[in-house]
Amino acid sequence: MGKKDILIEIGCEDLPSWAGEYFKKQWVPVFTLLLTEYRIEYGEVRFFYTIRRLVLYIKGVSSEQRDITTEIYGPPAEIAIDENGHFTSAALKFAASHNLSVDNLLIRERKGKKVLAVAKYEKGKKVFEVIGEILEESIKRLEIPRGMKWNGGTFRFLRPIRWIMLLYGKRVINISLSGIKSGSFSYGHRTLAPAKFKVLSPSDYMDKILKKFVIFDPDVRFEFVKAEIYRKTGVKNFIFDDGLLRKIVSLVEYPVVEVCQLKKEYMEIPQEIVSAVIIKLNGIPLLNKEGCLDRRYIAVFDGIGGDEIKNNYQDVLYAKMEDALFFIKRDLQVDFASYTKELKNIAYHPKWGSMYERIERFKKIYSILTDYLNLSAEEKENIYSIISLCKNDLPTLMVTEFPSLEGVIGRIYAEKNGYNSIIASGIEQHYWPRYSGDNLPRTIEAAISSIIVRLETICGFLLDNMEIKGSGDPYGLKKTTNGLIEIIWDRKLNFPLREIIRKSLEIFGSYSSESEDRIMDFILQRIDNMFAGEGISPGIRKAVMAVDGENLVILREKIDALEDFFKTGAAKNILVPFIRVANILKQAKEKGISPGTFEESLLVEETEKELYYFYRKNLTISKLLDSKIRDYQGFLQQLSKWREIIDRFFDDVLVMCEDEKIRNNRLALLKNVNDLFLLFADFSLIPIVEVEDA
Secondary structure (H helix, E strand, O other): OOEEEEEEEEEEOOOOOOHHHHHHHHHHHHHHHHHHHOOOOOOOEEEEEOOOEEEEEEEEEEOEOOOEEEEEEEEEHHHHEOOOOOEOHHHHHHHHHOOOOHHHOEEEEEOOEEEEEEEEEEOOOEHHHHHHHHHHHHHHHOOOOOOEOOOOOOOOEOOOEEEEEEEEOOEEOOOEEOOEEEEOEEEOOOOOOOOEEEOOOHHHHHHHHHHOOOOOOHHHHHHHHHHHHHHHHOOOOOEOOHHHHHHHHOOOOOEEEEEEEOOHHHHHOOHHHHHHHHHHOOEEEEEOOOOOEEEEEEEEEEOOOOHHHHHHHHHHHHHHHHHHHHHHHHHOOOOHHHHHHHHHHOEEEOOOEEHHHHHHHHHHHHHHHHOOOOOOHHHHHHHHHHHHHOOOOOOOHHHHHOHHHOOHHHHHHHHHOOOOHHHHHHHHHOOOOOOOOOOOOOOHHHHHHHHHHHHHHHHHHHHOOOOOOOOOOHHHHHHHHHHHHHHHHHHOOOOOHHHHHHHHHHHHOOOOHHHHHHHHHHHHHHHHHHHHHOOOOHHHHHHHHOOOOOOHHHHHHHHHHHHHHHHOOOHHHHHHHHHHHHHHHHHHHHOOOOOOOOOHHHOOOHHHHHHHHHHHHOHHHHHHHOOOOOOHHHHHHHHHHHHHHHHHHHHHOOOOOOOHHHHHHHHHHHHHHHHHHHOOOOHHHOOHHHHHOO
């Protein structure tokens, strides 16, 4: 079958900066899945986007669907064929329902029984006959966030569609989406080449669109702008935010880079504020290698630059900078602590009240948590100040105008009001980490404050029966919980998490054991997910988490110790007997056999006596697991001493013997041994294959 390329271009009104990556991750996989479902072979898939177009280019698409033969099963053969081998009325009806004669019936085996079947042959359609259907279905399946409707129809898309081009080779595929019909034309850059132009084929599009001043590949635009920044500034080591640059290049089709300059007096303003103003106007702040803001910054325009455009842009930025100076002056006329009362006017949650009420819950959780931590009076005082003031910048003019500065403004204003550096930095850092890989709080005071805020958030939203499914993260709860876990691990904070959660729920006045379990399960799911992301095997995760799920520091240390133990190669030789002990007890339980109470007098075989004496002699191994010692590596190394006696026990002793008393006593002995090792992990949850592959 001949193969041709497919080109789909959807032209829209201006798309938001995140749209391209959203469609790349959400729509393209749906489209290619449908190609597979429609039995269409295809080659390389490329997706491009700009502010006003989405482009899907698929190479080597087959000209026809693959032919398919399917079998449809009918009545059992024992009903459809009589004792003389003749077809019954059931067989005749089954054949007739498929417009076939009984001569076409087949006999197949299904689920251990013979049944009648018919084979249906379906010849594949031409791809150009179904590709439009696939496009429409792919968009229907896509969840469009905040989708828009137009032309009075029910069809939704992220922004109104203005043109559609769908080509299979040189053939135009006709479809219509919300009244917009596909054609063989596209449009160039809105300013530099706005006219409609005809496209003859996918390769013709790639050639012509570039000549129409549209750099359709976002990666090319990104690298082009980076090169232009270095060329026009003459500096190769400027630091700037790649994520911000990618956002900005998604908003242009033909980027023009201009180097702008701040007024000298603006350099006296905290650089976070200056950067926020630049970023709000889609500019790019530049930092030197020491991380200090440079007077120069970058503006990226779409298609047209030059002094007039640049000067107009700078005038707008200067006006914004003057606004910022005015806001700062006005904000600082009010004592920073006085903003607390204004939090009463800021809604936090329909069920849990205002931001002021939230601060009051912070203080109560502070009283609970700090009782479990070894903190000095000064540290406690600083933490209390941080959680009391940490949201006081929300009512300020600066944060109202620049929400991205939440926390930063709190730090700056706290410093201006004479608070010590621990409190001021804690106000900013209680938001840390803001995302995976972000900085963690740098002081114990900021770390504890962040934990308090996160506990209140998790409890409040999960108490409201919020459902968190799949990859979604409503209100950033997964991110909030991951940050909680990271801080606890980083600071090695030993406290009973379940007990803290229970008491925190009581603060909300909505405690129930179901809520407590739900929140703990959610936190443990996040821990398991984080361990999985580190490459920790399922068996190790399950084995340790089955025993330790409430002290996150101990959990982390045990996981690390067991993972390191596996890496030494010793696990295969040592863990197998302990897994055998755990598994035989599990099998006995499944059969309803209870070990009962161990009695030394019922020991018969010499080897089982030796195991018992060895067990008694080595009971002290449990001291290595004491919360003050926590020598988990030492504990695992001690396992090597047990291997020989446990192996001999299984070789010499028949555990499941006919004598019920002796059998149960042997199980009780093994249970005592297993209970000792259950202090570390449930080794029965580690599959033998994981140990052998270690």
